[in-house]
Every structure is written in structure tokens, then in C-alpha cells.
Amino acid sequence: MAGHTVEKIGGSTMSRYDVVLDNVIIGKRKPHELYNRIFVVSAYGGITDLMLEHKKTGAPGVYSLYAENDDEWESALTNVARRMYEINSGFSGMELELDLEDADAFVKERVEGVRVCLRDLRRVCSYGHVQMEEQLPAVREMISALGEAHSAYNSVLILKKRGVNAVLVDLTGWKDTENHPFEEVIRRAFAQIDLSKQLPIVTGYTKCEEGIMHTYDRGYSEITFSKIATVTGASEGVIHKEFHLSSGDPKLVGVDKVRPIGKTNFDVADQLADLGMEAIHPRASKGMENAEPPIPIRVKNAFDPDHPGTLICGNDYKSPKPRVEMVTGHKDIMAIEVWDPDMVRQSGYDYRLLGYLEKYRISYIAKNTNANTITHYVAASSHGLEDCVSEIRDAFPTASVRTVEVAIVSAIGSNMKFPGFLAMATKALADGDINILAVDQCMRQVNMQFIVHQNDFDGAIRALHRSVVEGVDA
Numbered sequence: 001m002a003g004h005t006v007e008k009i010g011g012s013t014m015s016r017y018d019v020v021l022d023n024v025i026i027g028k029r030k031p032h033e034l035y036n037r038i039f040v041v042s043a044y045g046g047i048t049d050l051m052l053e054h055k056k057t058g059a060p061g062v063y064s065l066y067a068e069n070d071d072e073w074e075s076a077l078t079n080v081a082r083r084m085y086e087i088n089s090g091f092s093g094m095e096l097e098l099d100l101e102d103a104d105a106f107v108k109e110r111v112e113g114v115r116v117c118l119r120d121l122r123r124v125c126s127y128g129h130v131q132m133e134e135q136l137p138a139v140r141e142m143i144s145a146l147g148e149a150h151s152a153y154n155s156v157l158i159l160k161k162r163g164v165n166a167v168l169v170d171l172t173g174w175k176d177t178e179n180h181p182f183e184e185v186i187r188r189a190f191a192q193i194d195l196s197k198q199l200p201i202v203t204g205y206t207k208c209e210e211g212i213m214h215t216y217d218r219g220y221s222e223i224t225f226s227k228i229a230t231v232t233g234a235s236e237g238v239i240h241k242e243f244h245l246s247s248g249d250p251k252l253v254g255v256d257k258v259r260p261i262g263k264t265n266f267d268v269a270d271q272l273a274d275l276g277m278e279a280i281h282p283r284a285s286k287g288m289e290n291a292e293p294p295i296p297i298r299v300k301n302a303f304d305p306d307h308p309g310t311l312i313c314g315n316d317y318k319s320p321k322p323r324v325e326m327v328t329g330h331k332d333i334m335a336i337e338v339w340d341p342d343m344v345r346q347s348g349y350d351y352r353l354l355g356y357l358e359k360y361r362i363s364y365i366a367k368n369t370n371a372n373t374i375t376h377y378v379a380a381s382s383h384g385l386e387d388c389v390s391e392i393r394d395a396f397p398t399a400s401v402r403t404v405e406v407a408i409v410s411a412i413g414s415n416m417k418f419p420g421f422l423a424m425a426t427k428a429l430a431d432g433d434i435n436i437l438a439v440d441q442c443m444r445q446v447n448m449q450f451i452v453h454q455n456d457f458d459g460a461i462r463a464l465h466r467s468v469v470e471g472v473d474a
Contacts, residue, residue: 004036007238008225013302015045018094023305040202040225043147081111097161141213145172148203155201169200173207182208186231219281226284240302245310248465261310261325265317271412271447275330319415327465329409331457332380339373340399360384366440407457411448432463
């Protein structure tokens with residue numbers, strides 16, 4: 001299967017499917033140029049929020065209500081079906097040919113099938129021999145699969161009307177009683193597909209032995225994308241987004257001021273992921289990074305099809321000239337500061353402290369230490385954070401433990417090793433009247449992090465970008 005690409009389309013982009021067809025899947029291609037590509041599709045924008053829980057607000061969806069034994073889960077599921085029917089009928093407004101009867105029948109079969117299954121499971125669990133808590137991971141998996149099955153099925157119907165030999169690759173395991181390892185599921189699915197003559201449209205969700213939601217949660221579509229690329233030996237992976245992977249957030253810095261990165265490496269992608277700004281899910285990029293040879297990932301703007309996008313390649317790549325590739329950050333950070341006069345030259349103090357973060361599965365983004373102070377910077381939304389800090393206070397009675405809401409602003413690049421850069425960055429923040437609370441940088445110099453007050457976050461991003469990106473370009 002060498003010589004093909006695996007391409008992933010995100011949910012928000014899928015919601016503008018007329019543009020996806022014109023810019024990504026068909027475009028200006030001749031008939032024979034449509035093939036040797038595999039497309040992995042996400043659910044349409046907002047559908048997964050309705051099915052699970054809202055990613056940003058936490059508002060409960062079907063799964064959350066079901067898990068909480070709230071009878072409103074059925075109404076929520078009906079609302080999901082209603083929204084799917086609305087999406088189906090909306091394609092006529094995009095002047096796309098979708099067999100509405102076929103598309104709606106597919107939605108009805110899947111949604112009502114899930115409804116019956118969830119009712120039966122609740123009835124079985126009411127007898128006490130089967131515990132609902134043990135079944136919830138499987139429930140979350142089953143509900144998650146609905147969105148990708150919907151968008152993939154519609155895509156195939158529309159493409160066939162356009163004369164494209166599209167084929168549905170449904171990895172959701174609908175009514176499949178067998179469970180296979182992730183890699184085997186992919187191999188079986190593509191065993192009989194001729195990429196030179198068929199265009200596979202693949203569900204972003206994969207039912208597998210490992211439990212893709214349990215392992216990766218809502219990043220599963222990019223994991224599927226990565227696994228397909230490595231198993232089929234793709235020449236390149238392509239991720240189609242609503243925007244370019246740029247030097248800064250255009251909404252914050254200004255559309256006219258940001259620059260597409262162009263080319264970078266997997267190391268930089270890891271730094272972005274650590275801050276929550278994922279070019280690609282970090283576990284997905286690892287599979288492609290560790291392939292032999294590594295499979296590069298191209299991030300493209302679906303609405304700017306003629307632009308080559310940003311190529312993420314092996315870590316032997318360094319920018320030919322020193323530069324900052326991106327200024328980004330994380331606004332909602334909690335600093336956990338432990339100050340203890342007894343800490344000085346005490347071996348293992350930090351090791352014991354980290355044990356509490358590990359217990360609550362809290363990952364830190366940055367860290368500062370001196371003779372008697374250790375500060376870990378973690379996402380303020382970390383589950384169990386309050387209990388973790390409480391246990392730290394109890395375990396270190398001689399220490400003063402405080403938490404402070406802060407933000408992290410970062411300058412990231414594959415080649416930032418040049419004298420005076422730190423001075424340039426700190427001067428930019430000072431000129432912007434930004435007080436730097438702390439600085440964090442490793443010797444490899446791919447990520448320079450500044451800790452600032454939360455209300456200084458936007459100004460710090462703009463000031464840093466203005467100096468180390470726009471100023472250098474000028």
C-alpha cells in the first residue's frame with residue numbers, strides 16, 4: 001500500500017462538507033487522482049458533546065446522564081437523533097446530493113439500537129448480579145461510535161453521487177460480537193481494499209480489545225488516523241483543520257500578524273500538546289514518529305487548499321535559521337508552591353512530593369525549584385487537585401503550601417539556540433508592562449516558558465509575538 005496518504009478531517013471542518021468536498025476530497029483532481037488516499041472522519045461539530053459531555057462547559061450529554069442514573073438520558077438521545085436528522089436535511093442547503101431517506105434510516109437504526117441496548121443493560125443491572133459501574137466504559141465506547149458512523153456513512157453516500165468509488169470502512173464494531181487488538185482490526189478492515197481504485201471513508205472511532213475511549217478518551221479519532229497510517233505504511237499523514245498551524249492564535253494576535261509555521265519537528269508538536277494546543281494528539285504522533293521510517297504529518301487549512309500547510313517531520317529537522325515558530329500558552333494554570341526551610345539539601349523531598357501528583361494522575365506542565373521552594377504548575381482543571389493539595393499539606397507539616405492562579409506563555413521552536421533571545425523576550429514582556437513571576441527553560445532550548453498573572457495572559461502573548469516573531473521577520 002506504499003505511496004498513499006492517510007488524511008483526517010476534524011468535526012468543525014466536517015460541518016462545512018461542501019467546502020470539504022471542493023477543497024479537500026475532490027477539488028481540482030482528475031478522476032484517477034482521487035485515489036491512493038484514506039480519509040478518517042470525525043463526528044460533525046457538536047455531536048460528540050451531545051453524546052458524552054460538553055468538552056468546554058462540562059454540560060452532561062447522553063453518557064453523563066446515563067452514568068448518573070438520570071432518566072433524562074433518553075430525552076438527550078432523542079435530541080442527538082434530532083440533531084443528526086437536521087444535519088442530514090441541511091445538506092440540501094449546501095447543494096449536496098444526499099439520499100435523505102437512506103441517511104435518516106441509518107441514523108434511526110443506530111440510535112434506536114443504542115437506546116434498546118442501554119434500556120436492557122439497566123434492566124439487567126437492576127437484578128444486582130451485574131454492576132453498572134463495570135459496564136460504563138463499554139457504554140461510553142458504544143455511544144461515542146454513533147457520531148463517526150453518521151458522518152462517514154453520509155460522506156460515502158454523497159461521494160458516490162459524485163461518481164467517486166467511495167467505500168465505508170466502519171470500525172465501530174456495530175453488532176460485532178468479537179473483539180480484536182487495535183492493529184488487527186485495522187489490518188482486517190483494509191485487507192480487501194484496493195486503494196488505487198477505492199476511496200475509503202473511515203470512522204474515527206475504532207472498537208478494539210484495548211478500548212480506545214478508555215485509553216485515549218476524546219482524542220480517539222487521531223489515534224485511529226495514526227494507527228491506520230502506521231499499519232498501512234502511509235507516505236504521509238494529513239490533518240485538515242479550520243486554520244493553519246500558525247505562529248500564534250489569530251483571534252488573539254491578529255490574522256494579519258500570524259505566520260504559518262511551514263515546517264517543524266515532532267519535538268515541537270510535543271511542546272504544543274503539553275500546553276493543550278495539540279497539532280495532533282501526542283499519543284498519535286508517537287506512533288508516526290517511531291515508525292520506520294518516520295511518517296511525516298502535514299497540518300493543512302481546509303479553507304486554503306493551495307497552501308502546503310505545515311509539515312511535522314523527524315527530530316533531525318531544525319529550522320535553518322534560529323527562530324520562534326509559535327507563541328502560545330495556557331491561561332488556566334494552578335501553581336502549587338511548597339516552601340519548606342527543612343527542604344535544603346534533603347534528598348528525596350521532591351520525589352515524595354511528586355508521589356501525590358502521581359496518586360491523583362496530575363501531570364505538571366512546568367516546574368521551578370530553589371534551595372527551599374518547589375513549585376509545580378498544573379492545569380487548574382486537573383481532577384482531584386483540591387484533594388491532592390490537601391494531602392500535601394498534611395504530609396509536609398513543616399512546609400507552607402499555597403496555590404496561586406497563574407498563566408503560562410511560551411515561545412517554542414526547533415532552533416532557538418542563539419545569544420540574547422531570553423533578553424529579547426523578557427524585554428518584550430517588560431515593555432508590555434507584564435510582570436514575570438517565574439521562568440522555565442531546559443538546556444535543549446525548544447520551549448521557553450514565562451509564568452505570569454492570569455489577567456496578563458492576552459497581553460503577554462501579543463507582546464511576545466510582536467517581538468520574537470513579527471520583530472524578527474521585520
